[in-house]
Amino acid sequence: MTILQPLEKKTLAEKLYLVRFKTDTESHLKVDPEKCKLCRERGCIYICPADVYKLDEKENIAISYEACLECGTCRITCEFIDWKNPRGGFGVCYRYG
Template sequence: MVEVNIKDKLALDTFKPAKESHLKLNQELCRGCKVRCCLFVCPARVYTMDEQSEIHIEFEACLECGTCLIACPHNAIQWNYPQGGFGVQFRYG
């Protein structure tokens, strides 16, 4: 039997990015955040931090799981589903 790991499974998904991000951050709240858990809870690594400790979002890779919204202790994430017809398309379950 062939084993399929999570990376291979994610590679089966397709993404149709919208023009505008469905995720928005309140950077002021992020600057005061000590935990920065968005950096490690997201399975798609959508959140990154630059040398100035600013958080960035690559919304195009979002799996729409909602984890970051629940995990953020400061409610700094404005989260909406992407516009109809855009976003992730899951394949094979």
């Protein structure tokens, strides 16, 4: 048997669609909009493997906590991110891990 076709390409959104999440109604991640306004690095925007942090049209940080993979990288990147564990049973639920 020969399989020659290259690995399928998937965008990040498509990959996140494969991950199982149990979504809570409230975010477990919070930023301080005042601090964000003064921040030049905006490290959260590119360091998050799931693109949880994005700039909205008003240049504020919008948080798509629903897709958080719960690695904690943003918390180490930015000292102002308030990171709480999601409610028990909620959040990412890996099938492979």
